[in-house]
Amino acid sequence: MDPTTPDELLMVRAAQGDTSAFESLVLRHQSSVLSLIYRFTGDRVRAEDLAQEAFLRVWKAAKSYEPQAKFTTWMYRLVANLCLNEVKSPWRKRILSLHWLGSAVSQPEEEDGGNEIPDNAPSPEDVLLARERSRRVAAALGSVPKNQRLALILKCYYGLSYEEIAKVLDCSVSAVDSLLVRGKKNLQKKLGHRKN
Amino acid sequence: MRCPKVRRRLSAYQDGELKPGEAVRVEAHLQDCPACRERYQELDRIWRSLGELGGIQPSPGFYSRLARRIEGQQRAGLLTRLRWAVHPLTAALPSPAVLILGILVGIYTGNLVATGGLKPLRSRSGSSMAGAVTLLSLRAFDAVPPGTLGEGYLRAVCELKDGHR
Numbered sequence: 001m002d003p004t005t006p007d008e009l010l011m012v013r014a015a016q017g018d019t020s021a022f023e024s025l026v027l028r029h030q031s032s033v034l035s036l037i038y039r040f041t042g043d044r045v046r047a048e049d050l051a052q053e054a055f056l057r058v059w060k061a062a063k064s065y066e067p068q069a070k071f072t073t074w075m076y077r078l079v080a081n082l083c084l085n086e087v088k089s090p091w092r093k094r095i096l097s098l099h100w101l102g103s104a105v106s107q108p109e110e111e112d113g114g115n116e117i118p119d120n121a122p123s124p125e126d127v128l129l130a131r132e133r134s135r136r137v138a139a140a141l142g143s144v145p146k147n148q149r150l151a152l153i154l155k156c157y158y159g160l161s162y163e164e165i166a167k168v169l170d171c172s173v174s175a176v177d178s179l180l181v182r183g184k185k186n187l188q189k190k191l192g193h194r195k196n
Numbered sequence: 197m198r199c200p201k202v203r204r205r206l207s208a209y210q211d212g213e214l215k216p217g218e219a220v221r222v223e224a225h226l227q228d229c230p231a232c233r234e235r236y237q238e239l240d241r242i243w244r245s246l247g248e249l250g251g252i253q254p255s256p257g258f259y260s261r262l263a264r265r266i267e268g269q270q271r272a273g274l275l276t277r278l279r280w281a282v283h284p285l286t287a288a289l290p291s292p293a294v295l296i297l298g299i300l301v302g303i304y305t306g307n308l309v310a311t312g313g314l315k316p317l318r319s320r321s322g323s324s325m326a327g328a329v330t331l332l333s334l335r336a337f338d339a340v341p342p343g344t345l346g347e348g349y350l351r352a353v354c355e356l357k358d359g360h361r
Binding site: 019023026027030032034035038039044048051052055056059060130133134136138141152155156157161162177180181184187188191 | 204245
């Protein structure tokens with residue numbers, strides 16, 4: 001499949017039963033969807049399950065999909081709903097909070113996956129420090145209320161505009177502004193760079 | 197622009213969401229105000245520290261697992277459609293187990309009504325007719341069924357009236 005084919009066209013073909021178009025769509029977006037869910041839940045295994053569920057829903061919705069908005073905005077909305085529903089049950093909430101408190105935030109895998117160690121490879125100390133910083137950020141992010149967390153993730157890692165985040169979270173642009181202001185304040189408290 | 201207003205707009209300024217005129221005013225204020233500048237730098241540090249949390253790659257076979265799930269769902273959907281296409285009537289009917297259970301419950305409760313679960317009313321003269329038991333038992337469906345509070349209330353009222361006479 002041509003890598004320049006727009007997502008919207010791939011969705012139209014997927015709706016007609018073209019599995020290779022759907023496969024292209026999944027391969028194109030699997031990392032971003034998976035990383036979004038992982039940053040939201042802090043749980044790699046759960047993130048894979050939810051990402052599978054998200055793409056299953058994309059497949060099911062392909063026939064009714066109308067390319068009015070950008071495909072990614074539509075897809076992130078679907079993923080956001082999945083994430084928000086994921087933490088609705090009190091039982092699940094408790095499990096997640098325990099997970100965030102724990103130190104078991106799994107580390108990202110190397111994309112190339114090679115076994116060779118390059119000359120400029122980081123030392124084990126650097127790796128440990130990076131892991132610790134990552135764990136600290138993950139724990140801080142996990143402590144932020146879910147809507148604020150989603151807004152922060154969509155802004156920081158995906159560079160979505162306030163308008164796009166508003167579409168994903170189904171709220172107004174000023175609500176997104178407010179979510180981000182409060183989210184950043186909460187992060188500041190947790191990451192403790194500021195003394196007051 | 198005053199400090200409180202600038203501080204409220206720092207997040208949007210950082211995200212590049214201010215209108216050009218407002219962004220210029222915030223920028224000018226930040227150059228002149230060390231306290232607000234420090235706040236902005238702190239916000240910037242926090243934002244950059246989020247970059248420490250990298251993304252992840254899917255495990256091998258992510259798509260093939262997904263494809264298997266889709267195939268499974270398609271098969272299940274096809275079977276359901278087939279069932280409706282071949283037997284639209286039987287598909288709409290309740291399962292045989294539910295039907296049998298309904299019949300058994302009906303037999304049991306009917307038997308209960310007919311054989312003493314609900315006692316027949318005595319006639320006014322005080323004599324009862326054994327042959328009328330079954331028919332009288334069916335009075336369970338009357339407006340005031342025998343053996344109920346309603347019947348008790350009516351009897352009490354009748355007796356009260358008789359007493360007055």
